[in-house]
Amino acid sequence: MTYSPDEIEPRWQAYWLENQTFRAVLDTTKPKYYVLDMFPYPSGDGLHVGHPEGFTATDILARYKRMRGFNVLHPMGWDAFGLPAEQYAIKTGTHPRITTQRNIANFRRQIQSMGFSYDWSREIDTTAPDYSRWTQWIFLKLHERGLAYQAEVPVNWCPELGTVLANEEVIDGRSEVGGHPVTRLPLKQWMLRITQYAERLLDDLEDLDWPEPIKKMQREWIGRSEGARIRFPVAGKGADAQQIEVFTTRPDTLFGATYMVLAPEHPLVAEITTAAQRETVQTYIQRTQRRSERDRMADSSEKTGAFTGAFATNPVNNAEIPIWIADYVLAAYGTGAIMAVPGHDERDYLFAKTFDLPIIEVVEGGNLEEAAYTGAGKAINSSFLDGLETAAAKKKMNEWLEAEKLGEASITYKLRDWLFSRQRYWGEPFPVIHRTDGSVSLVPEEDLPLTLPELDDFKPTGENFEAPLARVTDWIEVTDPETGKTAHRDPNTMPQWAGSCWYFLRFIDPENQEAPWSEEAERYWMPVDLYVGGAEHAVLHLLYARFWHKVFFDIGLVHTREPFQKLVNQGMILGESFRYYDDNLDDDPAMKATPYPAQQIRISNEGPRTVDDDRAVKARWAAASDVIIDKSSGEARHARFPELVLESVMEKMSKSRGNVVNPDDVINEFGADSMRLYEMFIGPLEKDAPWSTDGIQGIYRFLQRCWRLVVDDSGEESVNRSLAQGPGSDDQRRLLARTISGVTEDIEAMRFNTAISKLMVFVRDVTRGGDELTQDAAEKLVLMLAPLAPHLAEELWSRLGHSETLAYEPWPEIELQLLEEEMLRIVIQVNGKKRDELEVAKETSDADLEAMALASPRVQSHLSGRKPKKVIVVPGRLVNIVG
RNA sequence: GCCCGGGUGGCGGAAUGGGUAGACGCGGACGACUUAAAAUCGUCUGGCCUUAGUGCCGUGCAGGUUCGAGUCCUGCCCCGGGCACCA
Secondary structure: OOOOHHHHHHHHHHHHHHOOOOOOOOOOOOOEEEEEEOOOOOOOOOOOOOHHHHHHHHHHHHHHHHHOOOEEEOOOEEOOOOHHHHHHHHHHOOOHHHHHHHHHHHHHHHHHOOOOOOOHHHOEEOOOHHHHHHHHHHHHHHHHOOOEEEEEEEEEEEOOOOEEEOHHHEEOOEEOOOOOEOEEEEEEEEEEOHHHHHHHHHHOOOOOEOOHHHHHHHHHHHOEEEEEEEEEEEOOOOOOOOEEEEEEOOHHHHHHOOEEEEOOOOOOHHHHOOHHHHHHHHHHHHHHHHOOHHHHHHOOOOOOOEEEEEEEEOOOOOOEEEEEEOOOOOOOOOOOEEEEOOOOOHHHHHHHHHHOOOOOOOEOOOOOOOOOOOOOOEEOOOHHHOOOEHHHHHHHHHHHHHHOOOEEEEEEEOOOOEEOOEOOOOOOEOOEEEEOOOOEEEOOHHHOOOOOOOOOOOOOEOOOOEOHHHHOHHHHEEEOOOOOOEEEEOOOEOOOHHHHOOHHHHOOOOOOOOOOOOHHHHHHHOOEOEEEEEHHHOOHHHHHHHHHHHHHHHHOOOOOOOOEOEEEEEOOEEEEEEEEEEOOOOOOOOOOOOEEOHHHEEEEOOEEEEOOOOOEOEEEEEEHHHEEEOOOOOOEEEOOOOOOEEEEEEEEOOHHHOOOOOHHHHHHHHOHHHHHHHHHHOOOOOOOEEOOHHHHHHHHHHHHHHHHHHEEOOOOOOEEOOOEOOOOOHHHHHHHHHHHHHHHHHHHOOOHHHHHHHHHHHHHHOOHHHOOOEHHHHHHHHHHHOOOOHHHHHHHHHHOOOOOOOOOOOOOOOOHHHHHOOOEEEEEEEOOEEEEEEEEOOOOOHHHHHHHHHHOHHHHHHHOOOOOOEEEEEOOOEEEEEO
16 A cells, blocks of 8 residues: 555544543643644634644644653634624524534534644533633623723724624724724723733733744733823913823923813813814814724824813913814823923924924924924923933922922823623623613622523614614513512623633633632643744734733632743745736626736725726736646736736735635645645744645655655555664664754754754665664654654554554654764865865864864865964864965 | 834745854756656756866845854845834
C-alpha cells in the first residue's frame, strides 16, 4: 500500500475518539498545561483554511506537552450566540437554534477531520441552557457588586434594517451589512462598570507574556491621562454661580486659557446661553445632531462652533473669557468641557484662528504666529509659574488649585463603561424583572436559566425601537413574586461577548451543576498557559474577558488576577484572486458592463476611477479557477473577456472575492496531515501567508518519503521494512541527535516552519552514504513527527511494532555527547571575504586554527605576499585575516 | 496626521548576544527509470562577465560604525495593519 491518508486518517480519528485518548482528568501529581484556542463562531459557511492554522499550532503544543509528561487540557467549543443566525432567521424563518445546531455539527465534523487532540467530553455551546444559566448567574454577581446598571445612552439605530446595531457593526457611520446609514438615539441600556477596573486592567498588562502591539493597543484603548480638574465660575452670577468643570492635561497653561468650550450636549448649555444667542446656539446644536459621526471626524481640520453669550472667570487671574460650544469637544470624555489654550493646543489654535479669539503664549519654545506650540518649555506670562519647566509648572499649579479649592490633580480614561444590552433575540436574556415603579429585582439563582421563548418572527419591533422579545407578551409579563404585582422582563439580550468572557473557566469543569466551576478545578488548571487566536480580538474580547476575570478574582472565584498568561496571534491565510474593474455600479445583471484592466485604474478618495475619463468603476474579483494564464507572458486573462489582463491579488479570504479554500477539499486530496504541515510550513505562525495549492505538494512528498522509510510499498502489497538493529553508524546517530535538538528547540519556540525543515533534512540525509536506517532512528523520527502529523505517526508507530497510541510516549532524548563530538566547519576570511573553509575537531585551539588558516594556499594567494596585520579568531565560527 | 509591523532569489521563506546570505519547500532546467506518460529518484537553479575565476556585484535607497553589517546607528522611500478632534 502506498501512503494513503484517506485510509489512515479516519481510522486513527475513530481510535482516538473510541479510546478517549485525549480525555483530561484532574491529577494533582502531574504538572498541568492548559492550551486554548479562541473558540469559533460556527458560521454557515463552515471552516475555511484560515481557521485551522491556529488550531494546528495549539494541537502541536498540546501533543508535544503530553509527550513531555504534562497533563494537558485542550478543549474546544462554540461561541454560538450571534448575529448571522438571527439575520438568517429573519430572512427564512428558520429558528436560530436549528441553524446553530446544524452549523455546530458541520464545524465539529470539519475540526475532527483535522485530527486535533481535543477532549471532546468538555465541548461547550454558549447557547445551551446549562451554559447560559451560568452566564446569567455571573450577571447577577456583577449586579450585586454594583457593576451592572441601567442608563439612557445613545445606540446605533439603523432604520433601513429596522434594528439596533452594535458599535462593532457600524463602520464610518454606516451599517457593516449593506452600508445603510445609522443614526444615534437614546435608549435605556444595561451598562457594565468596566471603568472601575481601568487602572488594574492597565497595570496588570505588565506581567503578561503577550505580543507588545496588543498590550499597546489595550493601553491606548484604556487611555489613561494625568492632569487636573479645574472649576471655572460662570461670570456675573455672583456667589452661587454655576461652575464649569474642565479636565486638562496641561494645568500649567491655565494663564493661557482665553475661552472655554462646552460639548453641544453639555447640561449647562441651555442654562447659560443668553437670550441674544439662543437662536444661534439652537441652530448649531441641531446641525451637530444631524451631522453623522463620519462627517464629524472627516472634517477635523475645520472647526465649527457657536458663542453662548456667557462668560466664565479664569480662576487664576480673574479674566473674563467667553464660553462657546463646539462639536470638537466630546460630551463623553472628561467633563464634556474644556478650557481652551490656543497657544498650546492645535485644536484650540485652529478654533481661535477660525473665530478670531485671542492667543496668549505661556510656554516658551514655539512661534505662535505659525502654529500652536504643544511641547514642553519654560512658563512665561504666568505669574507665579514663570521660569518653571513644564513638569514643575504642572505640579505647582496643581498645588495652588488644591490650596485654593479651585481644582485638583486628576486622572481620566478614554475607556467608557461597556454597553451590555442588544435589541436582539438570539442572546442570553437578562435575569431581571422590572417593576412598575421603575425598580429592578433579580431572578433568584435557583430559577436560572431564564430561557428564550419560542418565536416565529424574529424581526425587531421597528416603531419604538424595541427588541423582538418585547412582542412576546406572555413571556414579558410576569407577576413579581415579592409584591404580587404585575412586572415585566427585560426584552433585551446580552451581547455575544458575554459567553466568550468566561468559557475558558467552564472548560475546566464543564459538567458542574452546583457552580460555574469548582475551586479545585480552578486551582489546578488556571491560568491558561497558552492562548492562540486572531489579532482582531486585540481589545474587545481580551479586555472584556480580563475585566470579568478580575471581578471573579475579587469575589474569590479565581486565584489568578489574569486569565491568559501567554498570548499568540496567528496571522491570516490569504487567498489568491484576480482583480479587474467594470462600470456596472449598480450590480444590475441586465446592464451591459465594460470591464477595465487594473492598469487603467487609479484609486481616488471616492474609490476606483478610470484613468482616461475619470469614470467611477467597481472592483471585481475573478476566482483563480476562472482565469486563463497566458503561458508565454505569464499574464492572467479573464475567461469571458480574453483581451482583459488581470492583476493578481493576495487578500483575506472571502466569498465575494472567490478566493476561499475549503479544508474539506484539501483533506480529500492530500489528507489532514499534509494540510496541518503545510499551514505550519508556509511561514512563521504570527505572519500572514498566502495559501498555495502547489506548495502543499512538497509537504505531501515529504510525508510519502517518511512513509517509505518504514514501509516498502514497491510491490503489490506493502511490507514493513526490516530495519537495522543496534545503535547504527556514528553519522546517523549524530544526525539524529542534531535533529532532536533542533526540532525540540523549534517546537518550544513555536517555530514550526523550521522544525519541519529540520525533519526534511533528516529524512533526506538519514540513508545517505549507504547507512541503513535503524529501528531506533525510525522510532525517534516517528515520535518527532507525532505532534505535527499525528495520523501518519500513529500508523508508522504501530507498524514499527507498538500496540498502544504514541500520544503519551516520552519525547526522544538527545545524546548530548554526540553533539559534542561533531566536527566544526570554520570559515577562513581575508579582509572580511570568505576565501576558504576548514573542517576541524571541536577542541582545536585558537592558535592552531590561526596557523591552519595562514597555511591555506588560497589565503596565501589572496594575501599575495603581504604580512597579515591582524588575525581575528571567532571560536567555533571563523578566522578573519586582515592584511 | 500619529503609532506599530515589514521590505532578503521567479515565489513562500531560512539565517539577528554582528561572523559562510539564500537552509527547507514551490516553480524551472537537465538526466535516470519507462514503449510512453504520471509517479519516483538524481544533478543544477540570486545576478553579471565573449578573462567562467570559489572573479565581481548582491538582503528597499543613501550614508555611517566595524577586521567583518541582512543584523547596529542616521536620514529617506515603499507596502501592510491599528488609532484618529480623548483636551
